[in-house]
Amino acid sequence: MTGVSDLTKEQKIMQAAERLFLEKGFALTSTGEIAKDAGCNQALVHYYFRTKDRLFETIFQKKITVFITDFMQIGGKRIPFEEKLRRKIEAHFDMLDANRQLPFLFLNELITNPARIASVKENFGVLPAKVYRQFSEELEKEIAKGTVRNISPLDIVLSVFSLNIVVFLMLPVFREVFGMDEAAFRELADRRKKENVAMVLASLRP
Amino acid sequence: MTGVSDLTKEQKIMQAAERLFLEKGFALTSTGEIAKDAGCNQALVHYYFRTKDRLFETIFQKKITVFITDFMQIGGKRIPFEEKLRRKIEAHFDMLDANRQLPFLFLNELITNPARIASVKENFGVLPAKVYRQFSEELEKEIAKGTVRNISPLDIVLSVFSLNIVVFLMLPVFREVFGMDEAAFRELADRRKKENVAMVLASLRP
DNA sequence: ATTATCTATAGATCTATAGATAATGC
DNA sequence: ATTATCTATAGATCTATAGATAATGC
Numbered sequence: 418m419t420g421v422s423d424l425t426k427e428q429k430i431m432q433a434a435e436r437l438f439l440e441k442g443f444a445l446t447s448t449g450e451i452a453k454d455a456g457c458n459q460a461l462v463h464y465y466f467r468t469k470d471r472l473f474e475t476i477f478q479k480k481i482t483v484f485i486t487d488f489m490q491i492g493g494k495r496i497p498f499e500e501k502l503r504r505k506i507e508a509h510f511d512m513l514d515a516n517r518q519l520p521f522l523f524l525n526e527l528i529t530n531p532a533r534i535a536s537v538k539e540n541f542g543v544l545p546a547k548v549y550r551q552f553s554e555e556l557e558k559e560i561a562k563g564t565v566r567n568i569s570p571l572d573i574v575l576s577v578f579s580l581n582i583v584v585f586l587m588l589p590v591f592r593e594v595f596g597m598d599e600a601a602f603r604e605l606a607d608r609r610k611k612e613n614v615a616m617v618l619a620s621l622r623p
Numbered sequence: 624m625t626g627v628s629d630l631t632k633e634q635k636i637m638q639a640a641e642r643l644f645l646e647k648g649f650a651l652t653s654t655g656e657i658a659k660d661a662g663c664n665q666a667l668v669h670y671y672f673r674t675k676d677r678l679f680e681t682i683f684q685k686k687i688t689v690f691i692t693d694f695m696q697i698g699g700k701r702i703p704f705e706e707k708l709r710r711k712i713e714a715h716f717d718m719l720d721a722n723r724q725l726p727f728l729f730l731n732e733l734i735t736n737p738a739r740i741a742s743v744k745e746n747f748g749v750l751p752a753k754v755y756r757q758f759s760e761e762l763e764k765e766i767a768k769g770t771v772r773n774i775s776p777l778d779i780v781l782s783v784f785s786l787n788i789v790v791f792l793m794l795p796v797f798r799e800v801f802g803m804d805e806a807a808f809r810e811l812a813d814r815r816k817k818e819n820v821a822m823v824l825a826s827l828r829p
Numbered sequence: 830a831t832t833a834t835c836t837a838t839a840g841a842t843c844t845a846t847a848g849a850t851a852a853t854g855c
Numbered sequence: 856a857t858t859a860t861c862t863a864t865a866g867a868t869c870t871a872t873a874g875a876t877a878a879t880g881c
Contacts, residue, residue, distance in 0.1 A: 426833075441735050444650035447869060458835055463871060465833095521734050527795055528727050529647050534799040572818055575793075576786065583785035590733055593740040612778055612826075620822045632859080653843060664861055669845060671859095 427465045429455040434462075435476050439518040442525045443473050477526065478536060484512070484519060498559050499621075502573075503614050510581045510610045520582045549574075566623040573617065580613040633671045635661040640668075641682050645724040648731045649679050683732065684742060690718070690725060691751055704765050705827075708779075709820050716787045716816045726788045755780075772829040779823065786819040 424432070433454035437446040448469050452459040466472035496504075513519065526533045552570055559565040584606055591597040591605065630638070639660035643652040654675050658665040672678035702710070719725065732739045758776055765771040790812055797803040797811065 442650070442731075444648070445735055448871090449869070459870085460836080460872080461834060467871090469870070521730065524727065524792055525648075525731060525734075527799075528731075528792075529651055531795060531799055534796065537796075538800055572814070575789070575815070576818070576822065578793075579785045579789035580782065583781070583788060586730055586734075587781075587784075589737060590740065590743075593733075593737055594744055608778070609781065612782070616782065616822055616826045619825050619828075620818075622825075654845090655843070665844085666846080666862080667860060673845085675844070 426455065426457050426461060430457065430462055430465060430472075431476065434472050435480075438473060438476055439480075439522050442522070443469075443530070448472075474533075474536060477522070477533065480516070480519060480522065481537060483516065484523070498555055498565070499618060501555075502621075503618065506577050506581070506614050506617060507610065509577060510584075510613065513581055513585050514606060517585045517588060520586050524586070563623060565621045568621065573621075576617050576620065577613070580609070580616065584609045584613075632661065632663050632667060636663070636668055636671060636678075637682065640678050641686075644679060644682055645686075645728050648728070649675075649736070654678075680739075680742060683728070683739065686722070686725060686728065687743060689722065690729070704761055704771070705824060707761075708827075709824065712783050712787070712820050712823060713816065715783060716790075716819065719787055719791050720812060723791045723794060726792050730792070769829060771827045774827065779827075782823050782826065783819070786815075786822065790815045790819075 430451060433451045434446075437451055437454060440446075448462045449459045451472075452462050455462075462469075462472065466475065527537065549570065556565065556568075556570050556573070560567055588602065591602055597605070636657060639657045640652075643657055643660060646652075654668045655665045657678075658668050661668075668675075668678065672681065733743065755776065762771065762774075762776050762779070766773055794808065797808055803811070
């Protein structure tokens with residue numbers, strides 16, 4: 418009954434790093450802070466991960482994998498196109514809801530550290546490309562059938578991303594500027610989820 | 624014919640700070656770097672602005688003012704509701720296009736430095752509240768007339784923001800991951816502008 | 830023996846200020 | 856006299872590593 422947990426120090430360091438990097442980004446988080454949060458000394462952080470940059474890269478990769486695979490989950494089941502898209506949008510939204518600081522982490526790092534973009538490319542290379550292609554083909558069929566207007570898959574993906582991501586990017590603004598508490602934000606998020614689905618689906622009508 | 628410019632050192636410092644803060648955010652920009660960029664020594668930055676934080680605040684306020692006033696420009700002229708909204712969306716998009724790093728700057732600072740949100744509150748307090756109220760009233764009339772479905776003004780604003788902002792937030796990703804050059808991005812941006820207008824307007828249909 | 834953890838510290842920033850010197854305004 | 860600009864530096868980080876000590880695995 419150790420209570421707090423039987424995590425190894427290494428795991429505790431990763432946990433602390435994840436929490437802090439997600440909250441404040443790379444630049445504003447120090448290895449000393451991570452160590453304090455993990456309950457060890459600062460040298461140990463470097464013992465396990467050598468450099469702050471490598472530690473960050475570890476977290477970043479992990480998170481980006483969650484992000485991408487989760488998004489691509491809804492597969493080729495025999496469901497009508499519109500219904501499948503609806504589920505994809507909702508799954509994306511739910512994933513963001515469960516990882517609210519992810520969009521901030523990604524944008525922050527991809528913008529301030531273009532070198533990091535390489536690691537996205539790697540993860541984007543394999544699975545997602547396939548799923549994207551499949552989505553493209555299904556879309557083309559619908560366009561050919563005349564059930565969907567002529568629109569590029571990139572435009573659909575971008576719309577979904579935009580509408581979903583900003584709900585969580587602006588969370589601190591809702592909190593501080595509009596004085597929303599968790600309940601109020603919950604209500605907003607639930608409404609936006611429906612709204613976003615409706616908007617994207619409506620935008621496909623011929 | 625001094626060539627380079629007749630700006631005062633103070634102005635040069637502000638210019639350099641603006642450029643660097645917009646590019647890398649607060650944390651990753653040092654006063655030494657700003658000084659170098661402005662062609663003076665680092666102490667002078669502090670002579671004029673006392674602290675790095677105050678310098679940042681100056682830039683931030685300036686930019687947020689541009690952001691807000693530009694957005695609220697399209698006023699009460701006698702134009703049909705839908706046409707007016709279209710123009711607002713396009714004006715917002717164009718403003719972002721002319722200040723591409725603004726969304727990043729805002730999000731970055733509002734998320735990592737909640738204290739900064741106070742300065743947004745101040746600027747958001749006066750003019751925008753009025754314009755927002757006016758927009759709300761016009762919207763209500765349309766809903767009453769039955770030309771627009773029942774939707775909150777916040778939802779419309781959020782949709783516009785989301786769709787427009789992400790185009791520019793993702794610029795570095797388009798550049799690096801998809802290998803887009805300026806011409807390719809220009810094409811994408813022009814298409815998204817139309818797309819965003821169309822989506823928002825379509826989402827209002829009863 | 831090897832791995833995990835700690836203490837201590839070198840070396841690299843970086844912010845902010847003190848104090849000297851040059852430029853400008855009356 | 857006042858304002859602008861510079862040099863120099865104190866003091867506060869912060870990263871990374873060296874080297875000592877404790878814990879663990881055979």
